[in-house]
Amino acid sequence: MSVEDVRAAAERLAGKVVRTPVLRSPALDALAGAELWLKAECLQRIGAFKARGALHAVGRMSPETRSRGVITYSSGNHAQAVALAAREFGVPATIAMPVDAPAVKVAGVRALGAEIVFAGTTSDERRAAALAVQERTGGAIVDPFDDPDIIAGQGTATLELVEEALARGSKLDAIVVPVGGGGLIAGACLVAEAADIAVYSAEPGTCNALAQSLRAGARVPVPPGPTLADGLRPVRVGEQNFDIARRAVRGSFEVDDDALGRALVALLLHAKVLVEPSGAAGLAAALSGALRGRRVGVLLSGGNVEPALVAALIGRHAGAV
Missing domain, CATH: 3.40.50.1100 (Rossmann fold)
Known part of the structure; x- marks a missing residue:
């Protein structure tokens, strides 16, 4: 697979999906020490990429x-x-x-x-x-992630992100992608390879199947542990997804529930956008300061979250962001 598969998918999806906004927030830039470009897939149809x-x-x-x-x-x-x-x-x-x-x-x-x-x-x-x-x-x-048509479709989110940043005068240095089964990051890698952009994964430390697989050089099953990120709990990443990711992912970030909660609340307070904990994983990684000084695309992958959880997280983290 290549970026051409993603471009073909974008043509087929024209008019069927939302070209979601790419957001900028000076306050979040300051917290991350980086120039963040936030792809709001939480505003996609059904609230997710x-x-x-x-x-x-x-x-x-x-x-x-x-x-x-x-x-x-x-x-x-x-x-x-x-x-x-x-x-x-x-x-x-x-x-x-x-x-x-x-x-x-x-x-x-x-x-x-x-x-x-x-x-x-x-x-x-x-x-x-x-x-x-x-x-x-x-x-x-319809496989959730380990399928060429799924990978190409998910890659259109990153294609739009890179195009939008370029149109506004910024060539991204890195893209941070939440990882469950790996469809989103595989599609991101196809786009990033062609654009010479580094890709980083973001996973809960308790469900880090991609990070462990990259370290091992082969897919590793990881029994999912407890995490707020219910969408990032696969037993293993997809075979095709891993084959693509292993050639393009430059590093992995692991985020805990506190980091996910802080990122969710920071995004809500400073950018006025609501994501679910899974959708906050990329931002949580960026807010760690690990990509300081770089131009970073962040995929906000979804926004389907229980209101009671949002209220609890605001109560816990609002004073820290």
Whole structure:
């Protein structure tokens, strides 16, 4: 795969997804000691970048394949994205979600008309449930991240970010990407390789499958530990995603719940934008000061968060940001 696959996906997605804004905040720049360019995918359809990959992948299916229905497994944002794509194409969708999925994401899937099957707490358990549905119905599985059409679709967010920064007179030095299964960072790497931009991953320290895999030189399964970032809890990164990331990712940042909470609140207070903890991971890494003095693109990957959690985090961190 290359940046040309991403550019082709962007053409197919024109008019189907939002070209989300790229935000600048002097206050956040000061906190990070860097020039931050914030790609607000929290303002994307269904509130997350996942709409890009799902609409692209389902749109690339043959009408006959789509007609049997689409199936996926997800903690929430990809679930909503596939439900949206199914509604757009007028086909049924069945989604395997974890039993502890955030209520706001469950409600979003149901509002889009998809059927939900609850299955365990890990991505492996959800995948097994999705395969059981496929065996029963013959529907097509839309992989959450390990698929070329998904990777190319997700890469369009980074393509827009790089284009927007250039149009406003800034050549990015680095891009920081939240990582779960790796679809977003794989797409980012395809764009960044062509533009000579360094890519860095941001993961919870308790769910750092990509960081461990990069250190090992091969994919390493990591049982997900506790984290506020419910969207960044895969057992392992995708095979295709890892093959792309290993050639382009320059380093990995690990962020804890305090850093995620502070980043979420800082973004809300200083840029007036709300993200979910997973969506704050890239900003949390940037606010650590590790990229001081550089021009940094930050992917704010999603904004589907429980109001009660936001209130609790504001109470905990507002005085520190």
